[in-house]
Amino acid sequence: MAVEKTLSIVKPDGVQNGHIGHVISVFEANGLTIRAAKLAWLTTAQAEGFYAEHKGRGFFGELIEFMTSGPVLLICLEGENAIAKNRELMGATDPAQASDGTIRKLYAESKGRNTVHGSDGGASAARELRYFFAEAFEFC
Numbered sequence: 649m650a651v652e653k654t655l656s657i658v659k660p661d662g663v664q665n666g667h668i669g670h671v672i673s674v675f676e677a678n679g680l681t682i683r684a685a686k687l688a689w690l691t692t693a694q695a696e697g698f699y700a701e702h703k704g705r706g707f708f709g710e711l712i713e714f715m716t717s718g719p720v721l722l723i724c725l726e727g728e729n730a731i732a733k734n735r736e737l738m739g740a741t742d743p744a745q746a747s748d749g750t751i752r753k754l755y756a757e758s759k760g761r762n763t764v765h766g767s768d769g770g771a772s773a774a775r776e777l778r779y780f781f782a783e784a785f786e787f788c
């Protein structure tokens with residue numbers, strides 16, 4: 649297994665509902681280290697750029713509206729197998745399909761309001777970390 653870095657986002661529902669602390673404690677209890685983190689209120693342009701691969705899909709407008717509805721916590725995670733580990737800890741996109749004990753099973757309301765985002769592979773992790781942490785890329 650390799651040491652990897654990946655992007656996690658605590659989405660507006662997770663921030664508003666007070667789940668930042670628990671989400672971070674789940675990461676740390678599972679061997680993931682916080683290398684960088686910042687609270688941000690995304691602009692429409694930032695959210696559209698981040699989710700550009702989903703442009704044209706039926707849920708895109710709803711996704712952008714939700715992701716700009718309040719602050720998010722952007723986190724650079726590092727650890728052994730961090731990309732897959734973060735996805736395992738998050739659970740499935742649809743909370744109805746998420747395994748017991750996962751963050752989305754605990755807190756997500758729907759596919760859209762699903763509390764956390766995690767990079768889905770090495771290429772997207774590199775792109776997403778650079779997108780939000782360009783100024784600190786030597787750390788994350």
Ligand code: CMP
Binds near residue numbers: 710759765
């Ligand atoms: P995320 O991991 O942030 O990446 C893309 C997001 O699109 C995904 O989580 C979901 O929140 C959202 N998404 C995917 N499918 C749907 C859907 N059918 N309806 C609303 N949002 C969706």
